[in-house]
Amino acid sequence: MTRPAAHRRLDDGDIGVWCHYDDRHLVKEIPGARWDPDLRCWRVPPAFAREARAVVELLTRADVEANVESAAQRLLAVLPADLRPPTWRALAHAWHPDHGGDPRAMRALLALRGAA
Numbered sequence: 001m002t003r004p005a006a007h008r009r010l011d012d013g014d015i016g017v018w019c020h021y022d023d024r025h026l027v028k029e030i031p032g033a034r035w036d037p038d039l040r041c042w043r044v045p046p047a048f049a050r051e052a053r054a055v056v057e058l059l060t061r062a063d064v065e066a067n068v069e070s071a072a073q074r075l076l077a078v079l080p081a082d083l084r085p086p087t088w089r090a091l092a093h094a095w096h097p098d099h100g101g102d103p104r105a106m107r108a109l110l111a112l113r114g115a116a
Contacts, residue, residue, distance in 0.1 A: 005059035007044075007052050015052045016041040019059055026055045061104055068095075069108035076112060088113070 005019045017027050018041045027033050030052060032045040044052040072091060076084050091109055095101035 005056045007056045009046075009049075010039070010043070013046050015044040015046060015049050017044055017052050017056060018042075019055070023059055026058070027052075030055065066108075068102075068105040069111055072109055072112050 003018065003020075005017075005023065007015055007017045010016045016036070016039060017033075019027055024042070027042040027044070030042075030044050030048050032048060033042050035041075036043045076087065079087055088109070092106065093099060095105040095109055097103045097106060
Protein backbone atom coordinates (compact mmCIF):
# COMPACT_ATOMS: atom_id res chain seq x y z
CA MET A 1 0.00 0.00 0.00
CA THR A 2 1.31 3.43 -0.85
CA ARG A 3 1.54 6.36 1.52
CA PRO A 4 -1.32 8.83 1.06
CA ALA A 5 -0.58 12.28 -0.34
CA ALA A 6 0.35 14.82 2.31
CA HIS A 7 1.77 18.30 2.75
CA ARG A 8 3.29 20.31 5.58
CA ARG A 9 5.32 23.44 6.17
CA LEU A 10 9.05 22.72 6.30
CA ASP A 11 11.53 24.39 8.68
CA ASP A 12 12.70 26.88 6.04
CA GLY A 13 9.14 27.98 5.22
CA ASP A 14 8.71 25.96 2.02
CA ILE A 15 5.81 23.55 1.73
CA GLY A 16 6.71 19.88 1.47
CA VAL A 17 4.41 17.78 -0.71
CA TRP A 18 4.54 13.99 -0.65
CA CYS A 19 2.71 12.09 -3.37
CA HIS A 20 2.91 8.88 -5.35
CA TYR A 21 5.42 8.88 -8.19
CA ASP A 22 2.63 8.56 -10.76
CA ASP A 23 1.05 11.80 -9.47
CA ARG A 24 4.22 13.92 -9.59
CA HIS A 25 3.02 15.76 -12.72
CA LEU A 26 0.36 17.51 -10.63
CA VAL A 27 2.94 18.90 -8.21
CA LYS A 28 5.35 19.81 -11.01
CA GLU A 29 2.70 22.17 -12.40
CA ILE A 30 2.99 24.36 -9.30
CA PRO A 31 5.39 27.23 -10.06
CA GLY A 32 8.75 26.81 -8.32
CA ALA A 33 8.15 23.19 -7.30
CA ARG A 34 11.38 21.23 -7.08
CA TRP A 35 12.32 17.76 -5.89
CA ASP A 36 14.20 17.44 -2.57
CA PRO A 37 16.09 14.12 -2.64
CA ASP A 38 16.96 14.29 1.08
CA LEU A 39 13.37 14.64 2.29
CA ARG A 40 12.00 12.68 -0.69
CA CYS A 41 9.29 15.26 -1.26
CA TRP A 42 8.49 18.17 -3.53
CA ARG A 43 9.37 21.63 -2.22
CA VAL A 44 6.88 24.34 -3.09
CA PRO A 45 7.46 28.05 -2.37
CA PRO A 46 5.24 29.35 0.46
CA ALA A 47 3.45 31.69 -1.95
CA PHE A 48 1.90 28.60 -3.55
CA ALA A 49 0.76 26.88 -0.34
CA ARG A 50 -2.88 27.01 -1.49
CA GLU A 51 -2.02 25.23 -4.74
CA ALA A 52 -0.04 22.57 -2.85
CA ARG A 53 -3.00 21.99 -0.51
CA ALA A 54 -5.38 21.73 -3.49
CA VAL A 55 -3.19 19.07 -5.15
CA VAL A 56 -3.05 17.02 -1.94
CA GLU A 57 -6.82 17.32 -1.45
CA LEU A 58 -7.41 16.21 -5.04
CA LEU A 59 -5.17 13.18 -4.61
CA THR A 60 -6.66 12.30 -1.23
CA ARG A 61 -10.21 12.55 -2.58
CA ALA A 62 -9.30 10.26 -5.48
CA ASP A 63 -7.76 7.73 -3.04
CA VAL A 64 -10.84 7.71 -0.83
CA GLU A 65 -13.21 7.28 -3.77
CA ALA A 66 -11.11 4.45 -5.22
CA ASN A 67 -10.87 2.65 -1.85
CA VAL A 68 -14.57 3.02 -1.06
CA GLU A 69 -15.61 1.92 -4.53
CA SER A 70 -13.26 -1.06 -4.37
CA ALA A 71 -14.50 -2.12 -0.92
CA ALA A 72 -18.17 -1.73 -1.86
CA GLN A 73 -17.58 -3.60 -5.11
CA ARG A 74 -15.97 -6.52 -3.27
CA LEU A 75 -18.76 -6.59 -0.70
CA LEU A 76 -21.51 -6.57 -3.32
CA ALA A 77 -19.71 -9.25 -5.34
CA VAL A 78 -19.67 -11.79 -2.51
CA LEU A 79 -23.24 -11.23 -1.34
CA PRO A 80 -26.07 -13.38 -2.66
CA ALA A 81 -28.08 -11.58 -5.33
CA ASP A 82 -31.13 -11.12 -3.08
CA LEU A 83 -29.03 -9.33 -0.42
CA ARG A 84 -27.31 -6.88 -2.78
CA PRO A 85 -30.12 -4.29 -3.12
CA PRO A 86 -30.82 -3.98 0.63
CA THR A 87 -27.09 -3.82 1.36
CA TRP A 88 -26.63 -1.09 -1.23
CA ARG A 89 -29.56 0.85 0.27
CA ALA A 90 -28.12 0.50 3.79
CA LEU A 91 -24.72 1.76 2.62
CA ALA A 92 -26.37 4.62 0.75
CA HIS A 93 -28.28 5.60 3.87
CA ALA A 94 -25.14 5.50 6.03
CA TRP A 95 -22.93 7.35 3.53
CA HIS A 96 -25.45 9.93 2.35
CA PRO A 97 -24.35 13.50 3.15
CA ASP A 98 -27.83 14.35 4.46
CA HIS A 99 -27.24 11.81 7.24
CA GLY A 100 -23.74 13.04 8.08
CA GLY A 101 -22.02 10.64 5.69
CA ASP A 102 -19.11 11.23 3.37
CA PRO A 103 -20.06 12.75 -0.02
CA ARG A 104 -17.02 11.13 -1.67
CA ALA A 105 -18.05 7.70 -0.43
CA MET A 106 -21.60 8.32 -1.64
CA ARG A 107 -20.38 9.25 -5.13
CA ALA A 108 -18.33 6.05 -5.26
CA LEU A 109 -21.34 4.02 -4.14
CA LEU A 110 -23.57 5.65 -6.75
CA ALA A 111 -21.11 4.49 -9.40
CA LEU A 112 -21.93 0.92 -8.31
CA ARG A 113 -25.69 1.30 -8.50
CA GLY A 114 -25.99 -1.21 -11.36
CA ALA A 115 -23.98 -3.85 -9.45
CA ALA A 116 -26.52 -4.00 -6.63
